[in-house]
Amino acid sequence: xxxxxxxxxxxxxxxxxxxxxxxxxxxxxxxxxxxxxxxxxxxxxxxxxxxxxxxxxxxxxxxxxxxxxxxxxxxxxxxxxxxxxxxxxxxxxxxxxxxxxxxxxxxxxxxxxxxxxxxxxxxxxxxxxxxxxxxxxxxxxxxxxxxxxxxxxxxxxxxxxxxxxxxxxxxxxxxxxxxxxxxxxxxxxxxxxxxxxxxxxxxxxxxxxxxxxxxxxxxxxxxxxxxxxxxxxxxxxxxxxxxxxxxxxxxxxxxxxxxxxxxxxxxxxxxxxxxxxxxxxxxxxxxxxxxxxxxxxxxxxxxxxxxxxxxxxxxxxxxxxxxxxxxxxxxxxxxxxxxxxxxxxxxxxxxxxxxxxxxxxxxxxxxxxxxxxxxxxxxxxxxxxxxxxxxxxxxxxxxxxxxxxxxxxxxxxxxxxxxxxxxxxxxxxxxxxxxxxxxxxxxxxxxxxxxxxxxxxxxxxxxxxxxxxxxxxxxxxxxxxxxxxxxxxxxxxxxxxxxxxxxxxxxxxxxxxxxxxxxxxxxxxxxxxxxxxxxxxxxxxxxxxxxxxxxxxxxxxxxxxxxxxxxxxxxxxxxxxxxxxxxxxxxxxxxxxxxxxxxxxxxxxxxxxxxxxx
Amino acid sequence: xxxxxxxxxxxxxxxxxxxxxxxxxxxxxxxxxxxxxxxxxxxxxxxxxxxxxxxxxxxxxxxxxxxxxxxxxxxxxxxxxxxxxxxxxxxxxxxxxxxxxxxxxxxxxxxxxxxxxxxxxxxxxxxxxxxxxxxxxxxxxxxxxxxxxxxxxxxxxxxxxxxxxxxxxxxxxxxxxxxxxxxxxxxxxxxxxxxxxxxxxxxxxxxxxxxxxxxxxxxxxxx
Numbered sequence: 001x002x003x004x005x006x007x008x009x010x011x012x013x014x015x016x017x018x019x020x021x022x023x024x025x026x027x028x029x030x031x032x033x034x035x036x037x038x039x040x041x042x043x044x045x046x047x048x049x050x051x052x053x054x055x056x057x058x059x060x061x062x063x064x065x066x067x068x069x070x071x072x073x074x075x076x077x078x079x080x081x082x083x084x085x086x087x088x089x090x091x092x093x094x095x096x097x098x099x100x101x102x103x104x105x106x107x108x109x110x111x112x113x114x115x116x117x118x119x120x121x122x123x124x125x126x127x128x129x130x131x132x133x134x135x136x137x138x139x140x141x142x143x144x145x146x147x148x149x150x151x152x153x154x155x156x157x158x159x160x161x162x163x164x165x166x167x168x169x170x171x172x173x174x175x176x177x178x179x180x181x182x183x184x185x186x187x188x189x190x191x192x193x194x195x196x197x198x199x200x201x202x203x204x205x206x207x208x209x210x211x212x213x214x215x216x217x218x219x220x221x222x223x224x225x226x227x228x229x230x231x232x233x234x235x236x237x238x239x240x241x242x243x244x245x246x247x248x249x250x251x252x253x254x255x256x257x258x259x260x261x262x263x264x265x266x267x268x269x270x271x272x273x274x275x276x277x278x279x280x281x282x283x284x285x286x287x288x289x290x291x292x293x294x295x296x297x298x299x300x301x302x303x304x305x306x307x308x309x310x311x312x313x314x315x316x317x318x319x320x321x322x323x324x325x326x327x328x329x330x331x332x333x334x335x336x337x338x339x340x341x342x343x344x345x346x347x348x349x350x351x352x353x354x355x356x357x358x359x360x361x362x363x364x365x366x367x368x369x370x371x372x373x374x375x376x377x378x379x380x381x382x383x384x385x386x387x388x389x390x391x392x393x394x395x396x397x398x399x400x401x402x403x404x405x406x407x408x409x410x411x412x413x414x415x416x417x418x419x420x421x422x423x424x425x426x427x428x429x430x431x432x433x434x435x436x437x438x439x440x441x442x443x444x445x446x447x448x449x450x451x452x453x454x455x456x457x458x459x460x461x462x463x464x465x466x467x468x469x470x471x472x473x474x475x476x477x478x479x480x481x482x483x484x485x486x487x488x489x490x491x492x493x494x495x496x497x498x499x500x501x502x503x504x505x506x507x508x509x510x511x512x513x514x515x516x517x518x519x520x521x522x523x524x525x526x527x528x529x530x531x532x533x534x535x536x537x538x539x540x541x542x543x544x545x546x547x548x549x550x551x552x553x554x555x556x557x558x559x560x561x562x563x564x565x566x567x568x569x570x571x572x573x574x575x576x577x578x579x580x581x582x583x584x585x586x587x588x589x590x591x592x593x594x595x596x597x598x599x600x601x602x603x604x605x606x607x608x609x610x611x612x613x614x
Numbered sequence: 615x616x617x618x619x620x621x622x623x624x625x626x627x628x629x630x631x632x633x634x635x636x637x638x639x640x641x642x643x644x645x646x647x648x649x650x651x652x653x654x655x656x657x658x659x660x661x662x663x664x665x666x667x668x669x670x671x672x673x674x675x676x677x678x679x680x681x682x683x684x685x686x687x688x689x690x691x692x693x694x695x696x697x698x699x700x701x702x703x704x705x706x707x708x709x710x711x712x713x714x715x716x717x718x719x720x721x722x723x724x725x726x727x728x729x730x731x732x733x734x735x736x737x738x739x740x741x742x743x744x745x746x747x748x749x750x751x752x753x754x755x756x757x758x759x760x761x762x763x764x765x766x767x768x769x770x771x772x773x774x775x776x777x778x779x780x781x782x783x784x785x786x787x788x789x790x791x792x793x794x795x796x797x798x799x800x801x802x803x804x805x806x807x808x809x810x811x812x813x814x815x816x817x818x819x820x821x822x823x824x825x826x827x828x829x830x831x832x833x834x835x836x837x
Contacts, residue, residue: 009668009675009683113686137682137709170709171668171683173675247709254650254707322712370727371755373747375659375694406692580693580748585757594787 010174012167015138016105017042018174019145020075023101024182025049027067029060031453032482033079034114035168036107040077041485044494048179053485053494056421056453057082061089061104068102069194071184073149077105080121081420085454087124090158094128095204096194097156097211100185101149104130105161107168110290111319114481116401116420118317120291125160125268129212132160132268133224134246138172144265147224149182155211155218162267164290166247166319216269224265225274230258241278243295244288248320252288255325270298279304286310290320313358324358331356377406379581380597382547383474385524386445387414388577388605389531395443398424398431400455402447403481404474411578415445422446422454429458429467440535443470449479449487451504456511462540463512470534470541473504474521476549484552508542515541522547524604550597559598560614563589567610577605630836633771634800637737641715642803645679650703651802652711656696656728657720658745663698665816666720666791673804673812674702682709693748695724702802716801718794720777721745722761729768737771739797741790743778773797773837780831786821789828796832 010018016039020028028051030040044051050072054060057078064076078086083106090104106124109115125132133148135141141163148159192200219225244252245264252261262278264270279285287296287310296310313328314320377384387407390397391414399405399415400423408415417427428444446455451473459471479485486492491501505516515537519527527545534541563574568589574582579602581595591602591611603611641651653670655663664685671681685698699711711731717738719725725740732738746757758764765772777793792813799809810826817825 007675009671009681166684166709169685171671171681171685172706172709173680250707250709321710322708326712365730369755370723371747371757373658373693373695373723373727375692376748378692403692578748583746585746 006176008174008176009171010138010142011038011169011171012135012138012141012163013038013107013169014042014171015141015174016075016077016145016161016163017046018176019142020103021046021049022142022177022179023146023149024073024180025075025149026072026182026184027064027074028052028076029054029063029067029074030077031055031057031060031082032449032479032485033057033082033107034482035109035163035165036077036079036082036105037482037485038168039075039105039107040494041483043075051494053479053487055488057086058089061086061093064102064104065089065093065096065098068098068100069187071100071186073101073182075103075105075145077107079115080106080108080119081115081117082106083121083124084119085421090124090130091128092196092201093158094130095196095201095208097204097207098152098158099187100182101152102158103145103148103152103161104158105163108162108164108291110164110317113165116418118291120294121160121162122267122294123292125162126294129208130158130160130268131155131215131219131266132162133265134162134267135167135265136246136249136263137167138170138174140265141167142174142176144224151218155215157211157215160268162246164247164319212269216272219266219269219271220273222266222271225271226263226265227278228253228261228263230260239281239283241282241285242288243275243278243285243299245295246290248288248290251320251322251325254322255329264295267295270295272302275299275302276304279306282306284309286313288314288320288325290318291316313356315358315360318360321360324360328356328358331358374409375406376409376578376580377403377412378550378597379579379592379595380550380553380599382476382521382545382550382599383407384412384577384579385521385527385601386472386474386545387412389524389528390414390443390445392528393531394441395531395535396431396438396441398428398442398444400424400444400446400450401481402450402474403476404445404447411576421450422458425455425458425462425471428469428471429462429465432467432469439468443472443531443535445472445474447480448473448475448477448489448504449485451475452488452502456507459508459513459542460511467540468538470531470543471508472531473542473544475504475544475546477546478549478552480549480551484549504544505542513542514539516544517541518544518546520547521545522599522601524601550599553597559600560593561591561596561598561600561603562612562614563591564610564612565589567608569608569610571608574602574606574611577602631800633737633837637801638803641801645703645803648704650701650706651716652714652733653700653702653716653718653798653802654711654714654728654731655698655700655718655720656724658724659692659694659696661696661720661745662788662791663696663720666718666795667698667700668816669792669795669809669812670798670804671700671702672815673808674700676808676811677804680704680706682706684709684711695727695747697728716798718798720791720794723747723757726758726761726764729765732769732771734769735771736769737801738765738769738773739794740765740772740774741777741794742774743776743790773835775832775835777832781828784824784827784831786824786828789821789825792817792825792828793832796829797835799829799833800836 067074106121242261293311383404399418424444488502777790781790
């Protein structure tokens with residue numbers, strides 16, 4: 001590692017930010033979403049870049065498109081499902097193209113570490129005919145961002161950079177360079193390019209198809225696609241070739257020492273000729289990719305006269321891992337030859353008709369019953385009392401996406417649905433339409449950031465279509481789940497500037513909601529009364545449960561809470577509150593002082609007055 | 615360590631630190647020959663695994679190794695079971711650990727959960743500290759009492775460290791992970807200076823001293 005420049009250990013997301021900085025990016029937008037969030041957080045440290053949290057991914061992409069038209073190199077980042085929200089501008093942006101370079105980062109989440117689905121966004125790039133790069137580590141994440149901007153401007157197209165959780169959240173060594181200022185491209189009016197009325201859209205569609213042919217040729221010659229040939233030796237395998245991309249490449253490179261590997265850096269358009277050349281003289285290509293058979297099916301369609309296998313062996317869900325590939329390796333080439341610490345091993349030829357399947361469900365695990373440890377709402381979380389009350393009142397709760405989605409787990413077991421950002425409000429309206437008798441038995445819950453993201457439109461829809469339900473906005477003054485990003489309700493921008501504080505109650509009032517209450521959820525009895533009252537009303541109600549996320553109040557213990565053992569009748573009601581600070585050890589109930597934040601809500605929960613304030 | 619089967623008899627006579635010495639020598643050789651060393655950290659969301667893996671990874675980087683780190687963000691962080699991994703070598707490909715050469719567990723139950731990941735010749739360091747999972751109360755499951763026997767069912771290569779207690783004595787409970795890193799440092803060939811520089815680079819300024827103190831305390835503990 002005796003290279004010039006500065007070496008640093010960076011997460012994939014930090015490396016993307018670094019790449020953007022070096023590429024001379026001047027505007028960056030995003031809505032937070034795991035695993036993409038840290039891209040913009042890292043970019044916000046570069047003062048040369050004007051960065052912002054947009055209220056959702058659609059707006060983020062629209063702002064980015066405007067910035068590009070306005071002449072600044074622009075990066076926009078989102079999680080995979082975020083591109084669903086931004087799909088509308090995305091599809092047509094492929095028609096209009098760009099002015100200054102525009103790169104869209106889609107961070108996919110195979111394995112669903114923090115997502116509602118594991119869709120494979122590589123299909124979006126084919127759908128829109130937008131070129132796509134897939135880095136396989138942090139160094140490539142930085143390098144590919146810079147290359148993506150060059151491709152964007154050379155071909156007048158937005159470019160997708162697709163990462164997965166493992167790329168975004170694993171750290172590896174990056175050789176960094178210096179920022180090269182981008183000259184900027186002055187705006188020139190060009191309605192045939194930017195105004196997509198049908199007449200101009202038809203022209204641009206043809207331009208898109210022409211561009212696509214140029215991109216295919218570019219991909220054929222690009223150094224982003226690389227061939228890794230095994231060192232010469234008698235164990236060299238010649239009749240098999242591996243084709244892979246992204247993180248799967250790293251696993252393949254570690255496990256298969258004697259098989260040639262074609263690593264695709266551009267997976268859309270895939271380089272047909274390169275793959276054809278690679279297939280020459282081989283009997284079998286094995287495609288190693290996570291999720292869908294995106295590359296495999298395209299190679300199969302090429303009819304190269306070789307067998308092309310992949311998903312016949314590897315799962316179409318979840319992440320791949322060295323473990324899965326090692327299992328596969330041992331089944332096709334024999335077990336003990338891999339040699340973890342020796343680098344030896346043979347992977348010569350194998351019979352493709354052999355019946356092999358790699359089942360990740362067969363994974364080893366520790367024997368015996370080990371108590372599960374699912375994620376929980378934090379001690380002192382203001383959401384907890386809301387869901388305790390909703391469960392107590394046996395209400396149907398149409399839910400949404402955020403920390404509060406965790407209330408689906410016992411003991412709160414509250415949620416009835418969680419579909420996508422903003423869905424709960426519309427779903428509650430639909431439930432009401434399906435069966436008017438459910439009136440007074442359904443509520444929808446939505447977080448503050450989620451409300452701004454996509455809760456406003458269904459709120460207006462509910463007013464317009466005479467919904468009579470109750471919408472509870474869980475306003476903890478921050479976007480918590482993704483790690484505390486500011487949002488319009490906070491009155492601060494990503495760059496730390498003061499701005500207008502947008503109030504959910506004013507939006508509701510403006511939309512025509514008559515019944516609006518703001519309650520502190522720590523006042524659990526008052527909150528319960530308010531819910532009961534609002535449910536009786538004939539018109540739509542909005543309750544804003546407002547209390548700052550407890551993690552922002554750390555070290556600020558309000559009161560010391562303890563359990564009086566003389567009064568405790570061991571009924572276990574307090575455990576149903578589900579606070580991790582309330583413990584039952586050897587038949588004794590107690591408050592874990594280290595965890596307790598002193599919110600004091602459990603004092604109101606205990607019917608025997610055994611939980612006390614010091 | 616194949617000849618450690620009769621560990622109980624052997625343990626009494628053996629001078630302290632022999633095991634550490636053995637691992638240290640073995641890994642010096644293995645790393646030189648191009649092998650990759652995999653270290654798995656296990657614990658509970660909020661215990662600070664990300665900072666811990668960073669300190670180790672950057673120390674290794676200072677010693678000229680290639681390093682890859684993998685960690686978990688987002689929903690799983692909310693008090694759930696979490697893992698992080700560091701892989702060190704001349705050239706590292708996968709950031710995730712298949713078979714761990716070392717496991718450092720910040721909590722006892724999480725040690726048992728992931729012990730199956732330990733290589734047959736690997737070593738596990740466990741913080742003698744319990745965090746009760748909330749699921750237990752509901753399912754009527756008890757926190758396993760026989761953690762050590764569960765570990766010895768897999769390996770005799772383990773040590774318990776009272777890291778949280780040591781950290782409490784240093785008046786900063788948050789440095790318990792650094793105590794464990796101190797104990798780990800006796801097993802793996804990374805220079806002390808690199809450890810210390812990495813601690814200085816990564817912990818908040820006001821906590822540098824107490825972290826170095828914690829590291830030194832951990833280093834004193836020999837099995």
